Amino acid sequence: MFTTLRVNTLRDTRVNIREHVQSQIDKQYSERNQVAPIITEHPILGDTLVIPSNGPMHIQPVAKKVIVGLGCGVAVLRGANVFAQGVMGAPKNMSQGDTVSVHADIDGSCKKGFVQNFEGASVFVGNGIIEIGRRDLFCTAESEKVRGVALRMTEPLYEAPSLSDLSSEIVFPQNLPSIVCVHVLDPQPGERILDMCAAPGGKTTHIASLMKNQGRVVALDKSASKREKLLTNVHQWSASCVEVYTFDSSRCIQSDADITGPPPYPTGSFDRVLLDAPCSALGQRPSCRNKMTLAEVKSYPALQRKIFTKAVEAVKEGGVLVYSTCTIPVEENEHQVAWALQQFPCLRLDQQTPNVGGQGRQDNMLTDEQCTLVQRLDPRCIATETPTVNSDTIGFFIAKFVKLNYRNAAT
Numbered sequence: 001m002f003t004t005l006r007v008n009t010l011r012d013t014r015v016n017i018r019e020h021v022q023s024q025i026d027k028q029y030s031e032r033n034q035v036a037p038i039i040t041e042h043p044i045l046g047d048t049l050v051i052p053s054n055g056p057m058h059i060q061p062v063a064k065k066v067i068v069g070l071g072c073g074v075a076v077l078r079g080a081n082v083f084a085q086g087v088m089g090a091p092k093n094m095s096q097g098d099t100v101s102v103h104a105d106i107d108g109s110c111k112k113g114f115v116q117n118f119e120g121a122s123v124f125v126g127n128g129i130i131e132i133g134r135r136d137l138f139c140t141a142e143s144e145k146v147r148g149v150a151l152r153m154t155e156p157l158y159e160a161p162s163l164s165d166l167s168s169e170i171v172f173p174q175n176l177p178s179i180v181c182v183h184v185l186d187p188q189p190g191e192r193i194l195d196m197c198a199a200p201g202g203k204t205t206h207i208a209s210l211m212k213n214q215g216r217v218v219a220l221d222k223s224a225s226k227r228e229k230l231l232t233n234v235h236q237w238s239a240s241c242v243e244v245y246t247f248d249s250s251r252c253i254q255s256d257a258d259i260t261g262p263p264p265y266p267t268g269s270f271d272r273v274l275l276d277a278p279c280s281a282l283g284q285r286p287s288c289r290n291k292m293t294l295a296e297v298k299s300y301p302a303l304q305r306k307i308f309t310k311a312v313e314a315v316k317e318g319g320v321l322v323y324s325t326c327t328i329p330v331e332e333n334e335h336q337v338a339w340a341l342q343q344f345p346c347l348r349l350d351q352q353t354p355n356v357g358g359q360g361r362q363d364n365m366l367t368d369e370q371c372t373l374v375q376r377l378d379p380r381c382i383a384t385e386t387p388t389v390n391s392d393t394i395g396f397f398i399a400k401f402v403k404l405n406y407r408n409a410a411t
């Protein structure tokens with residue numbers, strides 16, 4: 001029910017950016033004949049704006065039915081219009097100006113260009129008006145196909161802001177827990193920070209903002225295909241203190257390495273390390289279907305431990321290590337913290353600021369005190385009658401460790 005935007009404090013103040021975004025949202029909603037929501041400033045996070053949504057609306061599907069891909073349907077639930085690439089099936093007589101109902105194909109069984117009445121599993125996400133007719137969408141050569149908005153949502157199931165119109169230089173649409181996570185890391189100007197799993201760069205750009213672009217942020221990601229998006233986000237944000245490398249973080253520390261330039265780096269090189277780990281991502285919302293196998297879900301803890309081991313080596317004594325996931329199983333969260341504390345006596349769990357979430361899940365792996373030190377954002381464990389911006393979030397987990405020197409660790 002809430003959209004959160006992180007503002008670019010490297011470029012302007014939150015007040016100025018809020019006014020600018022409010023005028024864009026007012027225009028957007030008036031074009032849709034909807035009442036624009038008031039954008040507020042998050043009371044705890046000094047760089048965050050909050051836009052409330054409205055819904056579910058009481059609307060009925062109309063006769064003409066358009067099938068869109070699942071990813072597109074999920075985006076519509078978050079306020080997007082339907083872009084040409086997202087349309088899978090549409091009736092033969094569909095033309096510009098028609099009102100249609102939009103259904104997301106849950107199983108991915110609808111073939112591009114489908115004309116029959118689709119009988120696969122689908123979810124209704126709202127009604128809209130066709131801007132690009134069937135012929136242009138499906139009947140032209142690939143190279144001539146039109147791009148852009150194919151269907152403007154006039155009656156979405158949820159009234160939420162469309163974020164594609166907002167300037168990516170001044171706001172970064174980001175889930176609230178991800179914003180909280182970097183505040184917990186608390187990077188300071190002049191420090192050396194390692195972001196071990198950085199793409200697409202949501203947290204990297206935030207780290208640069210909090211450091212006022214002073215210091216050095218090393219952003220690693222193993223995936224070469226995600227490099228472009230990471231670089232684009234870093235450049236659009238003017239995050240000039242960031243260095244981006246395509247690199248496997250489980251190999252990023254080597255005792256005889258040089259601290260300058262690309263990885264690997266010597267042990268204890270960084271003041272703070274963020275391990276926003278690859279995970280099963282079961283906390284993501286909205287979500288209509290998950291195709292992951294159980295074997296895949298179960299593969300993550302071992303990978304997380306492998307990278308975590310390097311994270312401990314990367315951080316200097318007295319430095320901070322933040323471990324986070326956007327998933328909910330205890331095996332990737334509380335159990336990993338228990339393992340880390342046992343495996344690395346130099347680590348101590350630290351208090352988190354801000355802490356807007358709930359405690360860790362109690363299942364005998366962590367003590368009661370340790371459960372209060374980790375932060376679990378999970379709409380199921382923060383039971384509020386009315387959803388708030390801090391409770392109605394994606395599922396997320398944050399643990400903050402301090403690396404003691406060995407003498408302190410032993411006492």
Ligand SMILES: C[S@@+](CC[C@H](N)C(=O)[O-])C[C@H]1O[C@@H](n2cnc3c(N)ncnc32)[C@H](O)[C@@H]1O
Pocket residue numbers: 178196197198199200201202203204220221222223226247248249250276277278279307
């Ligand atoms: C949860 S996402 C990171 C999101 C990112 N921190 C952000 O806020 O935008 C996890 C990332 O880990 C990367 N990854 C997976 N294994 C890795 C490894 N061994 N070394 C570095 N990156 C890895 C994936 O490519 C993916 O981009």
